[in-house]
Amino acid sequence: MxxxxxxxxxxxxxxxxxxxxxxxxxxxxxxxxxxxxxxxxxxxxxxxxxDFDLLSFSLLAGLLLVSVGISLTVFLAIAKGAGDGLLGGIIPLSIGVGLLVFYGIQRRDKNS
Known part of the structure; x- marks a missing residue:
């Protein structure tokens, strides 16, 4: 080397x-x-x-984590293939999806 x-x-x-x-x-x-x-x-x-707007925060954080998670997952899948390293992209992706689901549920409850 x-x-x-x-x-x-x-x-x-x-x-x-x-x-x-x-x-x-x-x-x-x-x-x-x-x-x-x-x-x-x-x-x-x-x-x-x-005043802390939890809905706006969960929407922003969810969108950011989903975009970072998707890009990391795609990059790591191409670079390393399926393996433990792929968790580096799947974890932020799943957290972001969870935050977006929380935002959707809370927004629907607030409108009812």
């Missing part, structure tokens, strides 16, 4: 790890600053109420 291909393999392995770490840092600081903001609003006598 030549030196160029091993360096490329190391970079390919490191990029997802760095992405996960950076995403975790962003989420941590968002939660920390949001908590501090709410505490300051409570001390000031205001009610920090935020």
């Amino acid at each position: 030549d030196r160029g291909s091993s360096a490329a393999e190391v970079i390919i392995v490191i990029i997802p790890i760095v992405g996960i770490i950076m995403g975790s840092v962003v989420v941590f600081f968002y939660l920390l600053w949001n908590h501090k903001r709410k505490m300051l609003l409570i001390k000031a006598g205001e009610n920090p109420r935020t």
Whole structure:
């Protein structure tokens, strides 16, 4: 094995790890600053109420997960064939379908 291909393999392995770490840092600081903001609003006598639309979130997350799951499933099926690696695409696909089913059920119940 030549030196160029091993360096490329190391970079390919490191990029997802760095992405996960950076995403975790962003989420941590968002939660920390949001908590501090709410505490300051409570001390000031205001009610920090935020509206969270679960239906819109489940629709967005479901669509994103379905699209990522389909593309990963197709890519992994072509690249590796049927095997355990295919779960990397099937899992987000099934979670996305579940969220879209939840959205459909909740929307139908809300309209009734």
